[in-house]
Amino acid sequence: MLVRTLESLGRGTRTRGYRYIDRIRYVGAILRSALHYPATTRPLGLRVILNQIRFTAVQALPFLSTIALVIGVTVIVQAVAQRMFGLSDILGRILVTVVVRELGPLLTAIIVIGRSGTAIAAELATDGVLGETEAMESMGVDPLQYLVAPRVIGGAISVALLTIYFDTITLVGGSLFAWMLGEVSLNEYFSSLRLALQPSDLWITLIKGGLFGAGIATLCSYEGLIGGKKPTDIPQCVTRGVVASILFVFLVSTIFSLVLYA
Secondary structure (H helix, E strand, C coil): CHHHHHHHHHHHHHHHHHHHHHHHHHHHHHHHHHHCCCHHHHHHHHHHHHHHHHHHCHHHHHHHHHHHHHHHHHHHHHHHHCCCCCHHHHHHHHHHHHHHHHHHHHHHHHHHHHHHHHHHHHHHHHHHHHCHHHHHHHCCCCHHHHHHHHHHHHHHHHHHHHHHHHHHHHHHHHHHHHHHHCCCCHHHHHHHHHHHCCHHHHHHHHHHHHHHHHHHHHHHHHHHHCCCCCCCHHHHHHHHHHHHHHHHHHHHHHHHHHHHHC
């Protein structure tokens, strides 16, 4: 019994190791495809990028706005409930630390995983089941150039912009709610934010959002492309893509926090 358990553990570890190595190779293949993109197909690739941005960013705005407002109100309520002395002085620092640097990028990425990551994995897995990916390869078309690279670029741009939008809605919504409660004036609120926000926060947010978007599109497209040949394999591909993307997002966020703030 013990020997079988050890064998199963070793087999699973080896399989996961091969999967991680294969993902690294996959990232390299995407970079090569993007760098050698044929000039004749660039307009088509640009159209795929724009479609991805429209689906990932534009169509997600109503739902993202609702979540951002809820988070802004929640943070203000929790801060006011503590009845902290000098709330107007530290409120900006709380919002920048909790929302701008951490919650904003994380929640935006998770929303994108639920909306767009699942769609990418399901679409590419469906193409594989229907044989469309093999048909493209037989015609000399690189699936990575047509199906993956534009989605990775579009995903990176979308999540970076959505993160800035999420932070903006959260801060503005929080300011209005704090003013309605009568705890902090708008002048004190924005003065506190101005002192807490640094130019580096904007660049870090954009970089983090771009990495999240590129990673989500890469991992979900990977699971979609290596999906099985049966329709019942499609949900499994989607699940693996979501799990890998969530793990990637939290790992990258942790690394950023350790490097920048530890």
